[in-house]
Amino acid sequence: MCRLCSGVTALTLFDLVKRSMRKNIKHYYLYFFALILSVVLYFVFATLQHDAAVAAQGTGTMGAAFQVAGILLVFIAGIFIVYANAIFLKRRSREIGLYQLIGLTKRAVARLLIIENMLLGIMALIVGIAAGMLVSRVFLLLLMKLIGYEAFIEVSFSTAAVIQTFFVFLAIFVLTTIQMVFTVYRNSLLSLFNSEKQGQHPRKPKTAASAILALLGIGLIAFGYWLSGRMLNAMIFFNMLAVLATVILGTYLIFRVTISWLLYRIRRSKNGHLGLANSLSLAPLMHRMKSNANSLTIITVLSAMTLTMTAAAYSLYYSTEQETQAIMPFDFMFENEAGLADDISQELDDNGISYQREAVETFVVPAEFEEKPAPFLERATDIALFSSEQLQQAGLDVDVPENGEASFHDVSVATLFNSVTLPFDLTLQDEGATTLSITEIAQQNVLNWSFFTSQIVVNEETYQSLKAQLASETGDAALQQMDGFHIAEEDMAAASAIYQQDKYKVSEPHVDYYSSYDGSIQSNGLLIFIAGFLGLVFLISTGSILYFKQMTEAEQEKQSYATLRQLGFTVKDIMRGIVRKQAFVFGLPLAIGLAHSIFAIQAASFLFRTDILFPASVAMGVYALIYLVFAVLAVGYYKKTVKAAL
């Protein structure tokens, strides 16, 4: 300190900056790290956004998706940096106070901090953009792989990305500068010197009120979960809002009241015999619960959203093939166009493409559903009848219904029937008003969706008798001859190109399995990439924030560790308590976030026909794993601190 006062007259402000930066490198690196990380991630994103290969590959949706994600990214980066800066400033408040104590004006201190911030910002930009160039290729390859683009790609240096990154961080720099100036001008010397010691002391909760609020928190979340499973009715929008509101409020109450209340009760039951592990976990947690409630709530809610987003996106991507197959059991089809089917068979042969051509017969008849879960079923609607034996011959995997029974095949509305009890009646609008009993809602179409939607499968015997009966009533007009093609995997692309020629375009929409799959994999690939990227950025930000907080706490509690070591507790004993605290600090937001997202995914599961348990678990598992890394880092930092304490 004295070296500083004696030298200060001879020092210019800039010298002082250089000196303080050299001496405080430990404090800086945390903030610096946050800055660099944000720059790298943003720059990678901007590079991809401006990349020619991505632009060429993408349609209009690609650009829009990138734009929205880019804005979100700026928000996350901004919040992250401002938060890191706040921690950084708090750690340095004593130093800021000291400068003022030795006679620097507030203005000079502010200027000093701004120069520092500028130097840090410029360095972070340079390092971040350089690092971003190195890793952007990895991300580009990943994106291209996800959207099924296989040609050779090269990342070109993007000046536009550099400029965009520069301006975004210039804006963030302005924000942090304001924050710094605010800290210098708004705080008194005394508060600057004491800010390290701040921390609330737990008060005895008002038992009755706390108990009610604590239970209310749990109750709200339980209600939100309960409602989330029952949202699909006319009030769906209101229900969604209600679920969001109750769960978020409940989460806040959990962190603000419930946990303190529970911890207080546990502590009181110990009657002073707290034990070392609890003294190092439960007690400090109670001390900081009040100030941490807000950030933990935000982290938890955002974790839940990110988890839901990535799990849903990954599930979509993961099930693309199955979903496409469910709506298109044939690669392509013709309806009553045997001539065209012959032509294309010829063309496929000419190109050496092996295929299987299957003939399927169907006839269409209006029918009325007894159960009407969808609006279009309110009135009699056309259904297409099929024979299960014929379909099996055509290579489809369908069960043979009993006589007079039928299975319903229309995956676009299948989930709407989830709440319907089987069997129910289907009454054909023929003269005899024949009734079929629907015994199964299948998760698989028997014909490509573009031809008939409500597909009903009966066994051959029932089919033939119905066909004979209807033919006598209405003639053969309702009878349709379908030609479906199965193409071997390796020839799909070539066959698709042949099918997409104009001469075969006789029905609308003119779609085939391969191009549908390709389109879906592109949009879903983009979705999972953006969701994953944002999720990663968010995860790293929240993980870092929790880690920074723990670093600060470790430093604040250094004296306690010294005392404990002196009293004869080993590093191992102390670490046991600290690990327990870390499990709580990292585990709780993760656990609650996971629970929220599980219910959210479940509520949204009607969007998926396929089983998403696996992809959703993978996404959540990866998320938890990355969180674990931060927890391990925090424990490592504590261990270093405890070891050095004595």
Place this chain on the structure above:
Amino acid sequence: MTTENKTITPKTSKQTVLQAHNVRKSFGARGNVQQVLKGIDLRVAEGEFVGIMGASGAGKTTLLNVLATIDRSTEGTILIDGVDISKMKDSELSAFRRNQLGFIFQDYNLLDTLTVKENILLPVSLGKMKKQEAEAQFQSIAKILDIEALADKYPHEISGGQKQRTSAARALINQPSLVFADEPTGALDSKSASSLLRTMAEVNKQQGVTIMMVTHDPLASSYCSRVVFLKDGNVYSELYKGDKTRQAFFQEILNVQAVLGGDSVDAL
């Protein structure tokens, strides 16, 4: 170990709690070694209240740290309750501190996040002491130190004197063989200081707790049964209180200090 020539022996023939022989401690790397303790011999018997005095830099705190197993001596042997602590591993030392020693610090070193009672019970938290036993022990110590009413208060809610009593209670909860006190009155006002010292002397007499206290305050050391003076890393002399009044003992201490020179001024 029986008495050797240089070993300072108390008049009573009680059991030896601490026996230090030729303790040396140097700091610094090669070329710039500074010897702070230059071969100290010391014996503390059970039930003694020993004060260590000396000017700043005389090696008081270093001696305390070495004897209290917080720091290791460069040379010499230290036996506490007949156990040679200089040969122990770090983990053994930790267990030894926890089970055999008590500490009172100048800055109290209470954990802010724990209540008075929780702070006091901390040292027994890993031991085998049963809960009822620990509770009974806490009640009796809290009564002696007059802090029963503060059990549920946090350190920030109580005064310095009360904090130091809490710290003392924490040092005593384990029924240690030896309590080390490092300038326990350093941060206290004179009234709280004498009150604490009276209590310490009382605990020493009535409970038979052996205490070793480092201080530069002659008033504080006048509560001791023996005062050892250090000068430049050596034992300079020692005084026994014997049957003298505290005032007379205080005067004697002042006299030795005057000869020693040093920090008699800042003690007042």
